[in-house]
Amino acid sequence: MKNKLRNRNSLAHDSLTTAPAAAAAAAVGTSRKMATLARTLHLVSRIRPSTVLSILPRAAAVGCLHTTSLQEHRGVSRVVQPAIDKTSWCSSSVRDYSSKPPLTLDLIQQRVLLVLKLYDKINPEKLSVESHFMQDLGLDSLDHVEVIMAMEDEFGFEIPDADAEKLLRPADIIRYVADKEDIYD
């Protein structure tokens, strides 16, 4: 029984697991739970084979999974704290619609400016929070539509046309997103 368990754990260890599963893994200590956990991990690794990205946070989580399996082997049951910081949105490659990463005004600003800097037709040196799209950055109305679509994709909710035509600066976009997401700080 213990041999089969160790094999299962090493299999899960090879295919780096997703963050929520690893976090769930980290909170478990006893051997019975490890069996069900290994089964879920096996299922999870089958459902999402393409999450072998962003090695560092996951490796930390898998490291603690490995330590729990060792402890289980030694017969000690202990709750292990998850080692990943789920709030770092840069490292998650999968978008969860059930819970978004916690937003602050600063984070929204960074994301908006990043998306705008990645756009070809904008000169990143001229870009600032108060720069007007049409006048300062020389964008077209169709370019403006593309920028608004990029913002929709970034933040995950749709911006209707009536609101979109009023968002002519990055500062307006940041304020709009903060209003929609109810962020005041």
Place this chain on the structure above:
Amino acid sequence: MSHIVTRVTTHSRKVCSLYKRSLRNLEAWYMYRYRAVLLRARFDENKDVKDMRVAQQLLDEGEKELFSLIHYQPRQFAYSPGGVAHGREVVPPDWVLDYWHPMEKAAYPEYFARREQRKKEYIEWWEKTYGKPAEPAH
């Protein structure tokens, strides 16, 4: 009959709306980036048409084309109309607060005092902007 025009939209707004919908449609099919660039080129080559009749005709043709090419199951955002989470969280309207029981209102005296004040100010603003309401004739 089903498509009654309820707002005055300018030609440029209609063009932008067509562009956005056609890009989202393109996203639903395949090879998005390449085809998006081609679509943008198509929109750009007709950008400087000054004759409004020609422009309107191009817009109509574009709308027909979009309608013929629309995806059978477009990917929608969760909270937009037609998405999965649309209307999931209902925000109660403001006037519901007026129907609270006085015992409940007594729990928040400051807020309700401010609310009465705000209502008075609103009525004053309204009468200043639009004039006093006409007396019912009878």
